[in-house]
Amino acid sequence: MRMTLFHRAFFCLAVLIPVASHAQVNGLERSYAERMAMRSIDERCQLLESGPRRALAGFTAQARGAALRSGSSTQRLDMIAGQAKKAAVSKPCRDPAVQSEAQRVIAAHKGWRAQLTGTYPGLARSWQVDRGGKDIWRALQDTGSATRAGLISNGNGLSFAVETPDVAASGARLFLRDLSKLGPPQPGRALAPPLRNGTSIHVAASRQPAATRARVESKPRAGTLFVFSDATTRAVLNADPRDTFEIEITSRSGTVTRLLVEVGDLVAAFTFAAEF
Numbered sequence: 001m002r003m004t005l006f007h008r009a010f011f012c013l014a015v016l017i018p019v020a021s022h023a024q025v026n027g028l029e030r031s032y033a034e035r036m037a038m039r040s041i042d043e044r045c046q047l048l049e050s051g052p053r054r055a056l057a058g059f060t061a062q063a064r065g066a067a068l069r070s071g072s073s074t075q076r077l078d079m080i081a082g083q084a085k086k087a088a089v090s091k092p093c094r095d096p097a098v099q100s101e102a103q104r105v106i107a108a109h110k111g112w113r114a115q116l117t118g119t120y121p122g123l124a125r126s127w128q129v130d131r132g133g134k135d136i137w138r139a140l141q142d143t144g145s146a147t148r149a150g151l152i153s154n155g156n157g158l159s160f161a162v163e164t165p166d167v168a169a170s171g172a173r174l175f176l177r178d179l180s181k182l183g184p185p186q187p188g189r190a191l192a193p194p195l196r197n198g199t200s201i202h203v204a205a206s207r208q209p210a211a212t213r214a215r216v217e218s219k220p221r222a223g224t225l226f227v228f229s230d231a232t233t234r235a236v237l238n239a240d241p242r243d244t245f246e247i248e249i250t251s252r253s254g255t256v257t258r259l260l261v262e263v264g265d266l267v268a269a270f271t272f273a274a275e276f
Contacts, residue, residue, distance in 0.1 A: 025080055026067075026070070026072075028063065028066050028067040028070050028072070029067050029072055029076075029077065029080055031063045031066070031067075032060065032063040032064050032066075032067050032077060032080065032081070033080050033081065033083070033084035034084070035056065035059055035060040035063050036060060036080075036081040036084045036085060037084040037085065037087060037088040038056060038088075038101055038102075038105065039056055039057070039060060040084070040085040040088040040089070041088045041091060041093070041098055042056070042102070044088075044089075044093070045093035045098070047093070047098070047099075047102040048102060048105060048106065051109050051113065051275070052105050052106045052108075052109040054109075054271055054274075054275060055105065055108060055109040055112050055113070055271070055275070056105050056109075057271060058112075058267070058268045058271030058272055059108070059268070061265070061267040061268045061271065062120070062265050062268040064077060064241070065241035065264065065265050065267070065268070068187065068240070068241050068242050069122070069123055069187045069241060069242055069264075070187070071187060073184075074184060074240075112272065112275070113275055115272075116130065116131045116132045117129060117130050117131070117132065118269075118272055120264065120265035120266075120268055120269045120272075121264075121265075122241075122262045122263075122264030122265065123187065123188070123189045123262065123264070124189050124190070124191050124262055125141050125142070125191070125261075125262040125264065126141070126264070127139050127140070127141055127150065127264060127265060127266060127269040128140055128141070128142075129269050129272050129273045131272075131273060131275070133216070134213050134214075134215055134216045134218075135211050135212055135213040135216075135220065136152045136153045136154070136211045137150065137151075137152055137153075137211065137212065138150070138151050138152060138153055138158055138273035138274075139151040139158075139266070139269040139270060139272075139273040141261055141262065143162075143247075143259040143260065143261060144259070145165075145257075146164075146165045146223075147162065147163060147164045147165070147249075147257070147259055148162070148163050148212070149161070149162040149163075149247060149259060149261050150269075151233075151269070151270060151273055152211065152225075152227065154227065157230075157274075158233070158270060158273060158274055159227050159228060159229075159230065159233050160174075160227075160228045160232060160233040160236045161225055161226060161227045161228065162174075162204075162225075162226050162247050162249065162259065163210050163211065163212060163223055163224070163225045163226070164210075164223055164224055164226075164249050164257065165210070165221065165222060165223040166223060166224060166249070166251050166255075166257070167222055167223060167224060168224075168251045168252045168253055169207075169223075169224040169226070169249050169250070169251050169252075169257075170207070170250055170251060170252045171203070171204065171207070171226070171249070171250045172203075172204040172226035172247060172248065172249045172250075173201055173202065173203050173204070173247070173248045174201070174202040174203075174204075174228060174232060174236070174245065174246075174247050174248075175193065175194070175196060175199040175200070175201055175202075175245055175246045175247075175248070176199055176200050176202065176235055176236065176239055176245050177194040177198065177199055177239065177240070177243055177245065178194075178198055178199055178200045181197070181198040181199075182194050182195070182198035182199075184240055184242070185240050185242040185243040185244070186242065187242045191244045191260045191262060192244055193244045193245055193246040193260060194243075194245075196246075199245075199246075200235070202228060202229075202231075202232040202235065204226035204227060204228050205227055205228055205229040205232075206226070206227045207224060207225070207226055208224070208225045208226075208227065209223070209224065209225065210222060210223030210224055210225050211225050226249070236263075236266065237266060237267055237270060239263045239266075240263060241263050241264055241265065241266075241267075242263070243262075243263045244260055244261065244262050244263065245260075245261050245263065246258055246259065246260060246261075247259040247260075247261060
């Protein structure tokens with residue numbers, strides 16, 4: 001299922017946003033503001049249980065990413081979120097509109113949780129989520145030439161990984177934008193990673209045989225899987241949704257393969273993939 005911004009039972013929290021703000025924000029920014037307002041109300045009123053709360057966090061991340069990719073700046077979204085949370089303070093927990101929206105979130109979570117697969121489209125690439133369990137991949141992006149990158153089930157959580165059909169692959173490095181060296185990315189349909197001298201370098205923590213299976217009963221394909229640390233996984237999840245990053249895979253044969261990954265809605269995909 002394609003995870004569009006308007007996920008089934010979605011929110012209509014216009015009553016929570018200051019009237020003056022409506023003339024100043026676009027539709028994507030308003031969607032983000034409404035979700036931030038609802039999260040603020042839930043934090044104060046404890047209207048949602050953990051499952052619907054996680055779903056709301058995913059919907060909020062998706063709305064924020066869409067607004068950023070449409071041209072809104074991080075600073076502007078921070079300001080809009082602050083206005084939304086300030087307006088939400090005045091809404092009583094038992095307000096009918098608030099109670100109605102809480103029920104919408106709960107209903108949206110039920111439908112969301114019942115799905116096993118989903119697609120989170122970006123500007124150039126998409127994240128494909130599969131909770132069916134035919135292998136350990138939970139969220140992946142096709143990076144070309146039979147390679148893939150994304151999130152795998154690893155112990156009690158999810159880890160970022162990259163897989164190549166090269167059985168002789170010996171190492172992998174990931175290059176993430178360092179905001180202390182470079183400015184924020186700009187939205188665009190071309191995948192453009194930051195210059196190497198403006199990145200932080202993350203080396204894969206482990207090397208394993210490839211994990212991709214065609215079916216549950218199939219053997220894994222030939223190849224190599226590189227798994228990154230929890231710290232790197234968190235860094236990737238914190239990357240700007242507008243950004244692209246580079247992964248470099250080296251082989252014992254001396255060849256170097258460079259892959260590009262669009263960050264996009266990875267946080268929303270992570271939230272969905274982690275919901276068991």
